[in-house]
Amino acid sequence: MVSxxxxxxxxxxxxxxxxxxxxxxxxxxxxxxxxxxxxxxGAGSGKTRTLTVKIAHLIxxxxxxxxxILALTFTNKAAGEMRDRMRQMTPENADRITITTxxxxxxxxxxxxxDHFGYPxxxxxxxxxxxxxxxxxxxxxVAPNSKEFTxxxxxxxxxxxxxxxxFPDEFNPPHLAKDVIRAAYRLYQxxxxxxxxxxxxxxxxxxxxxxxxNPELLSKLHERYSFFLVDEYQDTNFAQYRLLEILSKIxxxxxxxxxxxxxxxxxxxxxxx
Numbered sequence: 001m002v003s004x005x006x007x008x009x010x011x012x013x014x015x016x017x018x019x020x021x022x023x024x025x026x027x028x029x030x031x032x033x034x035x036x037x038x039x040x041x042g043a044g045s046g047k048t049r050t051l052t053v054k055i056a057h058l059i060x061x062x063x064x065x066x067x068x069i070l071a072l073t074f075t076n077k078a079a080g081e082m083r084d085r086m087r088q089m090t091p092e093n094a095d096r097i098t099i100t101t102x103x104x105x106x107x108x109x110x111x112x113x114x115d116h117f118g119y120p121x122x123x124x125x126x127x128x129x130x131x132x133x134x135x136x137x138x139x140x141x142v143a144p145n146s147k148e149f150t151x152x153x154x155x156x157x158x159x160x161x162x163x164x165x166x167f168p169d170e171f172n173p174p175h176l177a178k179d180v181i182r183a184a185y186r187l188y189q190x191x192x193x194x195x196x197x198x199x200x201x202x203x204x205x206x207x208x209x210x211x212x213x214n215p216e217l218l219s220k221l222h223e224r225y226s227f228f229l230v231d232e233y234q235d236t237n238f239a240q241y242r243l244l245e246i247l248s249k250i251x252x253x254x255x256x257x258x259x260x261x262x263x264x265x266x267x268x269x270x271x272x273x
Contacts, residue, residue: 015060015089018053022046029255030054033062036248038233039257047257048231052082054255055097056089058227067224070247071099073231079104082231098225102240103200106207110198113217117210124197131155131199134191135184142183149180158185162201163237165208204239211246218246226251233258 019030026046029039030053041047055071058064073079079099086094100108107125114121126134135151135158143149161171168186175181192198198206211218228248230236233256236244248254 011090011092012060015053015056018089019057022050022053026050026053030057032255033058034253036252037255039255040259041257042259045259047259048078048082049085051229051231051255051257052085053089055086055229059090059093059097064227066093066096067098068226069097069229070105070225070227071097071229071231072102072105072244073099074101074235076101076104078231102236102243103203106203106243109207109217109221110203110210113210113214116214116217117206118193119198120196122196124195125203126192126195126197126199130197134195135188138184138187138191142187143177143180146180148177149184154181154184154188157181158188159201161185162205163239165205165239165242201239204237204243208239208243208246211243221247222250226253228254230254230256231258 019027022030023046026049029037029050039047039050051071055069058069059066071079071082073082079101083094083097083099086097086099098105110117110119111121111123114123124130132151132155135154139146139149139151139154157171157173157175160173161168164171168182168189171182171185172178173181192202211221225247228244228251230244235258244254
């Protein structure tokens with residue numbers, strides 16, 4: 001049986017080998033342990049590798065607790081790839097690190113604190129088809145004779161509002177029929193709640209507003225997480241940016257990596273700025 005002390009030594013050696021395999025700029029990024037850090041690099045330059053080595057360095061060399069680390073990305077596949085990389089360097093810790101997507105993290109918090117915003121723990125997350133069916137019913141009520149507003153077009157307006165963190169009464173859509181759009185957004189949200197459902201955008205929108213309205217919940221996250229690392233940062237939209245901002249406000253230990261030429265989520269409001 002390998003002792004814990006010997007096992008820790010083996011993992012430290014493995015992490016050091018990973019650090020030694022990096023180029024000068026990558027090592028520099030890994031070894032900047034605290035404060036905000038933006039890494040901009042092109043495709044195939046080792047951005048994700050640098051990020052995962054940095055996480056391993058924090059744990060094995062700097063003694064950061066696994067529970068203090070939150071690593072976020074945009075797809076389940078990307079999160080899985082990050083975890084696989086971590087298993088190669090720190091196998092005992094890899095499955096205990098919170099490595100997830102923005103939306104999965106939001107869903108986890110919303111289920112944990114569902115009673116704070118009036119939903120059951122088992123709320124449903126509507127997919128695109130569910131959303132369009134619901135919006136079709138909304139349009140039949142707020143604009144029954146309109147041939148202009150399709151469910152998809154109206155959903156685009158609602159998604160824009162949520163990505164900008166705006167409630168119906170705050171939303172000022174770039175359209176002559178502003179009142180109709182606001183009414184559709186308002187009724188759509190009411191019908192979602194009647195169905196004990198959220199849509200995909202709500203997973204960020206509702207999480208942000210939940211934390212803003214309940215400082216005691218945000219404080220729990222500040223106590224839990226001290227290091228925030230984000231892959232594919234170029235794909236963040238305004239809502240995700242603001243969520244990151246309030247999460248990392250206390251520690252300011254946030255490292256993000258991205259490449260402006262690889263942004264693929266502009267249609268979801270991703271904004272390189």
